[in-house]
Amino acid sequence: MAALSAWFWNERFWLPHNVTWADLADPAPGVEYPKAGHLFSALPLALGIFALRILFERCVASPCARSLLIHPGVGRRAHSNAVLEKVFTSITKSPDSRHLDGLSKQLDWEVRKVQRWFRNRRNQDKPSTHTKFCESMWRFTFYLCIFTYGFRFLWQTPWMWDTRHCWYGYPYQVMTPGLYYYYVTELAFYWSLMFSQFTDIKRKDFMIMFIHHLATIGLISFSYVNNMTRVGSLVMCVHDASDFLLELAKLANYAKYQRLCDFLFIVFSVAFFITRLVIYPIWVLNSTMFESWAIVGPYPSWWLFNFLLLVLQVLHIIWSYLIARIAVKAVLRGKVCNDVRSDIESSSENEPDTPTEGPKAFSHSPKGENGTNGHCAAAKARVQNHSSW
Numbered sequence: 190m191a192a193l194s195a196w197f198w199n200e201r202f203w204l205p206h207n208v209t210w211a212d213l214a215d216p217a218p219g220v221e222y223p224k225a226g227h228l229f230s231a232l233p234l235a236l237g238i239f240a241l242r243i244l245f246e247r248c249v250a251s252p253c254a255r256s257l258l259i260h261p262g263v264g265r266r267a268h269s270n271a272v273l274e275k276v277f278t279s280i281t282k283s284p285d286s287r288h289l290d291g292l293s294k295q296l297d298w299e300v301r302k303v304q305r306w307f308r309n310r311r312n313q314d315k316p317s318t319h320t321k322f323c324e325s326m327w328r329f330t331f332y333l334c335i336f337t338y339g340f341r342f343l344w345q346t347p348w349m350w351d352t353r354h355c356w357y358g359y360p361y362q363v364m365t366p367g368l369y370y371y372y373v374t375e376l377a378f379y380w381s382l383m384f385s386q387f388t389d390i391k392r393k394d395f396m397i398m399f400i401h402h403l404a405t406i407g408l409i410s411f412s413y414v415n416n417m418t419r420v421g422s423l424v425m426c427v428h429d430a431s432d433f434l435l436e437l438a439k440l441a442n443y444a445k446y447q448r449l450c451d452f453l454f455i456v457f458s459v460a461f462f463i464t465r466l467v468i469y470p471i472w473v474l475n476s477t478m479f480e481s482w483a484i485v486g487p488y489p490s491w492w493l494f495n496f497l498l499l500v501l502q503v504l505h506i507i508w509s510y511l512i513a514r515i516a517v518k519a520v521l522r523g524k525v526c527n528d529v530r531s532d533i534e535s536s537s538e539n540e541p542d543t544p545t546e547g548p549k550a551f552s553h554s555p556k557g558e559n560g561t562n563g564h565c566a567a568a569k570a571r572v573q574n575h576s577s578w
Contacts, residue, residue, distance in 0.1 A: 198210065201488075201489065202488075202489040202490055203414065203415050203489075203490050204360060204415065204488070204490075205359070205360065205485055205486065205488050205491075206486070206488060208360060212361075213360065213361070213416075216361075216363075220363050221363065221364045222360075222361070222362075222363070222364055222416060223364050223413050223414065223416045223418060224414075225410075225413075225414050227364075227369070227373070227413070228373070228376065228410055228413060228414075230373055231373050231376040231377040231380055232377075232380060234373060234374070234377035235376075235377040235378070235380035235381040235383075235384065236381075236384070237377075238331075238377055238378055238381040239381045239384050239385055242327050242381065242385065245326075245327055245330065246323040246324070246326070246327055249326075250322065250323035250326040250327060251319070251323055253322075253326065254319050254322045254323060254326075254443075255319075257322075257443075257444045259318055259319050259322050259443060259444065260319060261317055261319040261320070268306070270296075270306065272292070272295065272296060273292065273296075273303070273306055273307070273310070274310075276288070276292065284303075284307065289303055289304065318443050321439075321443060322440060322443040322444070324389060325436045325439045325440050325443070326436075326440060328432075328433075328436045329433050329436035329437050329440060331378060332429060332432040332433035332436060333433040335371075335374060335375065335378070335429055336426065336429035336430060336432070336433060338371065338374075339371055339422065339425060339426045339429060340426060342367045342368070342371055342422075343422060343423070343426055346419075346422075348419045348420075348423070349423070352420070352423070352472065352473075352475070352476035352480060353476070353480050353484065354419070355417075355419040355420040355423070355476055355477075355480070355481070356476075356480060356481045356484040356485050357484065359416065359481075359484070359485050360415065360416040362416055362418075362419065364416075364418065368418055368419075368422060371422055371425070372409065372413055372418060372421070372422070372425075375409060375425055376406065376409045376410065376413075379402050379405050379406050379409070380406060382402050383399070383402050383403075383406070386398065386399060386402070408497060409421070409425075411490075411493075411494070412424075412494065415490050415494075417494060420473065420476060420477055420481075423472065423473050423476075424469075424473055424498070427464050427465070427468055427469050427472075427473060428464070430460055430464045431457055431460040431461045431464055431465075434453060434456055434457035434460055435454075435457045437453050438450050438453035438454045438457055441453055454516070455516075458512050458513070458516055461508075461509065461512060462509055462512075462513075465502075465505035465508070465509060466505060466506070466509055469502065469505065470502055473498070474495075474498060474499070474502060477494065477495050477498055478495055
């Protein structure tokens with residue numbers, strides 16, 4: 190274990206030349222440098238955030254949903270049947286006609302009745318609009334609060350106005366309380382998403398988002414350990430700038446304020462393009478790649494850090510293209526797209542008597558309108574926590 194620890198914390202990887210861990214271990218009185226042990230405080234805070242979320246959804250979000258006439262849906266439940274339940278848990282799609290005929294003969298049911306059972310069983314697991322509203326309201330509240338805090342904090346820092354201050358004196362840069370709280374709160378939130386993912390609305394990309402949250406936690410922790418927190422705070426602020434707008438657009442859609450939803454989606458798209466395709470490369474990448482090279486010089490973890498930030502920029506370009514394509518199609522065709530990751534599985538299109546309980550997120554358009562709310566859904570499907578880095 191000692192050999193493994195020594196290999197992992199190799200100074201020549203983590204730190205610039207002529208700098209050792211011992212140099213950072215004993216700072217002057219009243220001075221604090223980032224240490225890996227500080228990150229453990231994010232775990233109990235994550236549990237606190239998770240508990241706060243439950244309380245918020247029950248005491249704040251749920252009453253707000255009811256005031257907007259969004260009530261918890263009570264769909265038709267499937268009758269208990271061991272044979273069909275076993276088939277349901279073993280397949281990922283609706284049974285084909287051959288299986289339906291076999292089940293019909295085995296149970297002495299009509300094929301239509303078997304189809305209806307599978308449809309009702311799927312709808313049992315589909316979340317109501319009320320549930321999705323509460324989840325989005327929590328995310329909107331947190332994203333707005335953390336962005337407001339981060340922006341107000343950075344407004345008073347020299348490195349927001351001159352990014353070269355991210356590297357002056359590096360790595361002997363003091364960890365201030367404001368920066369520490371910003372970092373640990375962001376890290377704790379993504380840890381809480383790891384916990385809540387098992388109780389949240391089930392989506393088809395569960396494993397992808399699980400890996401996504403792990404990667405985000407790894408990147409935040411990585412930048413903290415080697416004291417790239419100044420530029421890291423800029424990255425977090427840039428990514429937080431558009432998240433709350435997307436959640437707000439979803440809230441407007443769940444409340445059936447279609448025009449407001451469309452307007453908010455446009456605002457979100459503009460904010461996303463500006464922050465990810467303009468501010469991020471010109472403001473952040475320019476500093477991490479060129480200013481840091483001139484002031485500090487490259488070293489192994491510097492190369493890795495910049496590689497990861499460049500990969501993130503590639504993702505920004507892909508996401509921006511998808512958002513733009515969705516928006517253009519929505520405007521030109523006026524068609525509504527489903528959110529492919531909102532529910533576990535939709536009812537088969539060729540099944541009769543499709544119930545109206547549990548509509549897909551962002552898939553309902555009020556009567557008499559050619560709603561374009563589908564673009565909100567599809568964007569959500571592609572940039573779900575594009576927020577993180």
